[in-house]
Amino acid sequence: xxxxxxVLAPHAGFLWRGAILTAEVCGLAILGSVVLGALVAIARxxxxxxxxxxxxxxxxxxxxxxxxxxxxxxxxGLPELGIYIDAFTTGVLALSIAGGAYASDAIRSGILxxxxxxxxxxxxxxxxxxVIFTRIVLPIALRTSIRPLGSVLINMILTxxxxxxxxxxxxxGSGRIVASDTFRPFxxxxxxxxxxxxxxxxVSLAVNLLHRRMNRGITQAVA
Amino acid sequence: xxxxxxxxxxxxxxxxxxxxxxxxxxxEVVSILGSSGSxxxxxxxxxxxxERLDGGRITVDGFNVSKPRELAEARKRSGTVFQLFNxxxxxxxxxxxxxxxxxxxxxxxxxxxxxxxxxxxxxxxxPRADAYPAQLSGGQRQRVxxxxxxxxxxxxxxxxxxxxxxxPEMTAEVLGILAELARSGTTMLFVxxxxxxxxxxxxxxxxxxGGRLVVDLPTAAFFSAAGGMAHPRIAQFxxxxxxx
Numbered sequence: 001x002x003x004x005x006x007v008l009a010p011h012a013g014f015l016w017r018g019a020i021l022t023a024e025v026c027g028l029a030i031l032g033s034v035v036l037g038a039l040v041a042i043a044r045x046x047x048x049x050x051x052x053x054x055x056x057x058x059x060x061x062x063x064x065x066x067x068x069x070x071x072x073x074x075x076x077g078l079p080e081l082g083i084y085i086d087a088f089t090t091g092v093l094a095l096s097i098a099g100g101a102y103a104s105d106a107i108r109s110g111i112l113x114x115x116x117x118x119x120x121x122x123x124x125x126x127x128x129x130x131v132i133f134t135r136i137v138l139p140i141a142l143r144t145s146i147r148p149l150g151s152v153l154i155n156m157i158l159t160x161x162x163x164x165x166x167x168x169x170x171x172x173g174s175g176r177i178v179a180s181d182t183f184r185p186f187x188x189x190x191x192x193x194x195x196x197x198x199x200x201x202x203v204s205l206a207v208n209l210l211h212r213r214m215n216r217g218i219t220q221a222v223a
Numbered sequence: 224x225x226x227x228x229x230x231x232x233x234x235x236x237x238x239x240x241x242x243x244x245x246x247x248x249x250x251e252v253v254s255i256l257g258s259s260g261s262x263x264x265x266x267x268x269x270x271x272x273x274e275r276l277d278g279g280r281i282t283v284d285g286f287n288v289s290k291p292r293e294l295a296e297a298r299k300r301s302g303t304v305f306q307l308f309n310x311x312x313x314x315x316x317x318x319x320x321x322x323x324x325x326x327x328x329x330x331x332x333x334x335x336x337x338x339x340x341x342x343x344x345x346x347x348x349x350p351r352a353d354a355y356p357a358q359l360s361g362g363q364r365q366r367v368x369x370x371x372x373x374x375x376x377x378x379x380x381x382x383x384x385x386x387x388x389x390x391p392e393m394t395a396e397v398l399g400i401l402a403e404l405a406r407s408g409t410t411m412l413f414v415x416x417x418x419x420x421x422x423x424x425x426x427x428x429x430x431x432x433g434g435r436l437v438v439d440l441p442t443a444a445f446f447s448a449a450g451g452m453a454h455p456r457i458a459q460f461x462x463x464x465x466x467x
Contacts (some may be wrong), residue, residue, distance in 0.1 A: 008423065027279040121309035121368075125323040125375060126298040139313050217355035218312050 008187055011178045015188075018174030019195050025091050025159045025170060026199070032096030034149065034155060035101025038138065039193060044104060045111050055104070062101040067159055070094055075166040079211040089164040091170075106152055110145030143214045150207030154200045161196075171195055224271065224284060224413065225301075225379050231278030232265055232434075233399060239265045241434040242279070252405045254413045254421035254442075263414040264306075266431070267383045270412070271303045283379065287444050298441055299327065302372030304330040304373060306384040308364045310373035316367045317352045322375045328375065335374075342370045346400050352437055362393025368401060380404070380411045387416060418464050419433055422446060 008015070043055035054223065075090045085093065114137060122132045142149075164173030171192060180187040225247040232240040242264045247253050255263045268274040270281055271371045272288045281288045283297035312318050320339035330338070330426045343352045346366040358362055365385055372380060382401070386394040390438050405411060405424040415421050421428060421442075428445040437454055444450035451457045 115309070117305060117307055117309040118311060119303060120273055121303070121371075122311070124298055124301075124303045126295060126327040127323060128326070131326045135326070136311055136313075140311075148358060172236070217315070218357055218462065 003187060004184075005187055005191070007182055007184050008157070008178065011182065014168060015171070015174050015178060015191065015195075018169055018171040019199075021088075021168070021174075022157075022160055022170040022172075025088065025095065025168070025197065026160050026162065028092045029095035029099055029156055030153050030203075032092060033099030033103045033153070036096055036100030037107050037149075037152075039103075040100060040104035040140070041107035041111055042133070044108050059101045059104055062098050067094070067098055068162055068165060068180075070098060071162060071166055077114060087163075087166050087168040091160070091168050095160060095163075099152060102120040102152040102155070103149055106148035107141055109143030109148070110143075110184065112186055113144055114140050123147070132187070143211075143218065146207060146211045146214060150204060150211075154203055157200050157203060158196070224282075225410075226282045227266070227270070227279070229279035230266070230269060230276055230281060232262070232269060232274060233277045234458070239434050240269065243431070243434070243436045245436065247379065247410060247440060249269065249343070249349045249410050250408050251427065252409075252411045252425045253427045253429060254415055254425065255348060255417065255429045255431060256415070256421065256460070260433075261354075261431040262434040263431055265411070267303065267381050270381060271301055272298060278299055279313040299375065300377060301379040302375050303378030303381045303383065304365070304368050304372050304385045306387050308356070308361075308368045308388075310364055310367055310371070312356050315353050315355055316348060316359070316370070319367055323371070324374050339370070340375055342373050346370050356451050361389050364395040365389060365393070365397050366400060369397070373404075378410060380409055382411060382413045382415070385414065385416055392395070411448055415462065418461065430454075430457050430460075432460075 011064055018152045040055045040058060044059070071090070071094045074085065076092050078085065115173065118136065118140070119132060122136050129133075160170060161172035163170055164176065167173075169177065175188050175192045179185040182188070227243055227245040228245045231238070232239050239364065243262070243266060245253070254268065257263050264336045269276055270283070272294045276289055286293040286300070287445065288294050288297045306311060306453055307414065307415045308436050311322070314322065317336060317339045320343060321332070324335040324338060325332055339428040340349070343349055344375040348363060348366055348370065351359060352401070353365060366457050368385070385401075389397065394417070398417065401413075402424055413421065413425065417465055427438045427439060428451070430445070430451060437456060438445065438451050440450050446452065452461070
């Protein structure tokens with residue numbers, strides 16, 4: 001068996017479109033899960049017991065159910081209730097919701113790590129709760145949680161390959177089609193290996209840059 | 224006027240403040256002395272609304288700190304400087320100082336920044352105004368803390384052991400600025416272990432012991448044999464502090 005990538009040449013465009021679709025879904029889901037994660041983290045550190053409980057249930061639920069099952073529920077289950085969502089939107093939503101549960105954990109620990117003295121200083125200077133949250137708590141929490149958040153996001157990119165199970169021909173889905181068309185799974189999946197590695201590597205690079213930028217001046221040694 | 228009337232504060236089974244009465248008039252510098260655990264810091268935390276009272280009443284220019292609606296007004300009138308600085312780590316010195324003037328006093332950003340830089344300059348930090356807290360020494364951080372409180376132009380400055388976390392050289396930096404503020408007529412309630420300094424700048428000295436206010440005397444009287452020193456607890460405290 002020899003690696004002969006030339007056999008993939010006629011399918012390069014198809015695979016490329018799959019890769020773009022993966023990037024699109026993941027880009028939107030990264031946005032969605034960070035926003036959702038931040039909101040849920042806020043709820044989980046809120047003073048209202050009701051809000052805290054609701055957020056905890058959400059996190060526990062979506063972390064303890066296989067992603068494939070969540071996906072099938074959204075895509076095949078909801079239409080029974082008359083709710084039809086196309087595969088692309090379902091993919092983005094499912095990834096955002098599952099990723100949001102993990103992201104909220106990362107952000108929540110960032111919030112809990114804040115020195116209470118800092119919050120007290122903000123309170124006595126008369127700042128409103130909203131301002132304290134948006135100008136002090138969240139920015140500090142995001143700075144400390146950006147790295148753990150990064151691994152959540154990378155995991156989400158890896159999980160996105162499961163979306164091929166709901167007819168979304170993203171990178172893995174197109175790979176499977178090409179592999180069965182050409183009978184050359186070795187070449188096809190070798191390309192996929194490299195493509196996913198490149199994608200996650202880009203994200204981890206971006207996270208590192210962001211971490212360095214956000215923490216400039218805050219800690220003496222910025223790793 | 225800052226009025227503390229029969230204030231009681233309880234933590235579990237411990238009574239931390241027990242019927243404390245104290246009045247601070249504008250222009251006065253009042254130092255609060257007492258050993259650790261005497262309730263000094265708790266008293267400050269009651270005045271700025273960080274602790275809820277279990278009895279009595281505190282008003283700042285008539286605004287009751289126990290009433291949520293009035294607390295905001297009371298807080299506008301007082302500024303607190305903390306022992307451990309409590310600066311916002313993600314903001315520069317200037318950012319720390321201008322945040323509340325912009326968000327609470329609704330000052331335009333430019334004006335707030337000019338004010339922040341002027342005040343930082345006055346505490347000797349003009350050239351360090353754009354540094355982050357982590358890039359500053361302890362003494363410099365505390366001067367930012369002081370500038371942050373002063374930027375709100377408070378009528379009462381509450382100082383909670385502001386030099387306890389600093390080495391002697393940095394302590395001198397900060398005390399020098401406080402002495403200047405005292406001279407310029409800033410009203411201060413000063414919780415401290417710096418007895419000699421308190422003696423130099425205070426109009427009155429208050430001594431707390433086990434949550435009770437033992438004496439409230441003009442500075443000279445506090446240190447006289449017939450005044451504060453007549454109380455065995457105070458004499459013991461002073462002799463011990465001066466030995467250290």
